[in-house]
Amino acid sequence: MSTLEELREQMDEVDDQIAKLYRERMHLCDEIGAYKVRSGVKVLDRQREREKLQHVTGQMEDEFCKKGVRELFEQLMSMGRKLQYQRLVEAGALGRLPFIGVDSLDAEGARVVFPGTEGAYSQAATEHYFGKNCNSFYVKTFREAMEAIEEGSADFAVLPIENSTAGAVDEMYDLLVEFENYIVGETVIPIQNTLSALPGTKFDEIERVYSKGVALMQASRFLEEHGDWQQISVANTAIAAKKVRDEQDKSQAAVCSAYAAEVHGLEVLADNINDESGNCTRFIVVTNQKIFLKDASKISLCVEHSHESGSLYHMLSHFIYNDLNMTKIESRPIEGRNWEYRFFIDIEGNLADAAVKNAIRGLREEARSLRILGNY
Numbered sequence: 001m002s003t004l005e006e007l008r009e010q011m012d013e014v015d016d017q018i019a020k021l022y023r024e025r026m027h028l029c030d031e032i033g034a035y036k037v038r039s040g041v042k043v044l045d046r047q048r049e050r051e052k053l054q055h056v057t058g059q060m061e062d063e064f065c066k067k068g069v070r071e072l073f074e075q076l077m078s079m080g081r082k083l084q085y086q087r088l089v090e091a092g093a094l095g096r097l098p099f100i101g102v103d104s105l106d107a108e109g110a111r112v113v114f115p116g117t118e119g120a121y122s123q124a125a126t127e128h129y130f131g132k133n134c135n136s137f138y139v140k141t142f143r144e145a146m147e148a149i150e151e152g153s154a155d156f157a158v159l160p161i162e163n164s165t166a167g168a169v170d171e172m173y174d175l176l177v178e179f180e181n182y183i184v185g186e187t188v189i190p191i192q193n194t195l196s197a198l199p200g201t202k203f204d205e206i207e208r209v210y211s212k213g214v215a216l217m218q219a220s221r222f223l224e225e226h227g228d229w230q231q232i233s234v235a236n237t238a239i240a241a242k243k244v245r246d247e248q249d250k251s252q253a254a255v256c257s258a259y260a261a262e263v264h265g266l267e268v269l270a271d272n273i274n275d276e277s278g279n280c281t282r283f284i285v286v287t288n289q290k291i292f293l294k295d296a297s298k299i300s301l302c303v304e305h306s307h308e309s310g311s312l313y314h315m316l317s318h319f320i321y322n323d324l325n326m327t328k329i330e331s332r333p334i335e336g337r338n339w340e341y342r343f344f345i346d347i348e349g350n351l352a353d354a355a356v357k358n359a360i361r362g363l364r365e366e367a368r369s370l371r372i373l374g375n376y
Ligand SMILES: O=C(O)C(=O)C[C@]1(C(=O)O)C=C[C@@H](O)C=C1
Pocket: 029, 032, 033, 043, 044, 045, 046, 048, 049, 052, 076, 077, 078, 080, 081
């Protein structure tokens, strides 16, 4: 019987042949790539790949080897494609109108819209990003803010995308798909909620609490201690504060910021009622121009892929192959297709980076759809 050393020696010989053949195969792929650049033939040829997989699996005897050789050749062809995308990018064949790199945002005198009302956290985020004296106005909903950007009545919108306790703001992800607007910036602000009511209100007078749904979630422990209070969701924390003030009813209270309470003449009955003391929200800055800051370092993408085994894995392989760090992934249902999802992915990088261009070139060709939501 052979010793372990002898078996390993034989294995090394086989592996050397595999490595040599891999080099030869990639060299051929490169030549085919050059042909494709010249002739405009698409990189991905599904029919050819299907035939190849059938052919090589047909040479295997048992199911285990069939499965293995299929996976091996799927990987080999995927590597071949990535090399060819690289060649296309080098040849300047990027496809679609590119984003325009700018040194800074044209924020001087810009009109900035935020959702909610006076005192909203979005207003605090707006002032944090654009400065206290920026030219801002509010609309009621996220949708109206996106519409204001699309039709040009505002230059920028500041909208919440993610809270550190409650997670993603789902509606914003859906609106980013629906509207042709682009993310050009982001800012994070602390969210410290209070329970506020008309001046002189006693705790035992309260029957109903109004706030935005996620804000009620962020203060769930405090509100559970008062389980007899009815919790009612409204569009915004500051709108809740305004409602309590307007209706002059001491059985009502709002979960809102101390600033919103002050703006709307309410008294803070309990401060810092959030479950998490470090609670904060990330806001995005959106515009209708296809621009990105030249020093931007984060890219948000939206990808839809075929609903079949391995498709997400193949999609993510473009980031791995190009050494791109994925920092976030969210999924949202696709309307009209039950149990199918689109993926929202954040990666580190700049649209001018070669690695980013390569990955995007590959995704654009292989995914059912790809949208670059912004580089900021
Ligand atoms: O035959 C081609 O067109 C190739 O580019 C080669 C190859 C492969 O690796 O076998 C790569 C990509 C295509 O999708 C199909 C096949």
